[in-house]
Amino acid sequence: MSLLRKIYLGLAIWGAIHPMYYFISWLMKNDWDWGGMIDAWYVNESSTGLTWDLTIAAITLTIWIVAETWARKNWLALVAIPATFGIGLSCGLPLYLFLRSRPVT
Numbered sequence: 001m002s003l004l005r006k007i008y009l010g011l012a013i014w015g016a017i018h019p020m021y022y023f024i025s026w027l028m029k030n031d032w033d034w035g036g037m038i039d040a041w042y043v044n045e046s047s048t049g050l051t052w053d054l055t056i057a058a059i060t061l062t063i064w065i066v067a068e069t070w071a072r073k074n075w076l077a078l079v080a081i082p083a084t085f086g087i088g089l090s091c092g093l094p095l096y097l098f099l100r101s102r103p104v105t
Contacts, residue, residue: 005102
């Protein structure tokens with residue numbers, strides 16, 4: 001495995017663990033109130049802007065993943081889509097780059 005692929009994989013793992021620590025910590029303190037967590041994303045203009053920034057980037061990444069998967073027939077790369085929306089862009093993007101950079105047979 002190349003150094004670049006190792007970096008992508010490391011970033012995907014970090015992007016899964018680090019944000020989840022904060023999400024789970026918040027949910028544990030707030031009785032697993034998912035609606036409250038979503039409300040917290042829109043508590044002020046700064047967090048609302050960041051939420052929309054990440055949402056638009058996630059949608060863009062999804063379109064790119066679908067387009068390239070269709071062209072390259074690298075079907076495994078589609079797992080980056082649920083990772084992006086279920087965990088976050090910080091996991092989905094490096095995961096996709098990791099999967100995209102592997103030799104396709």
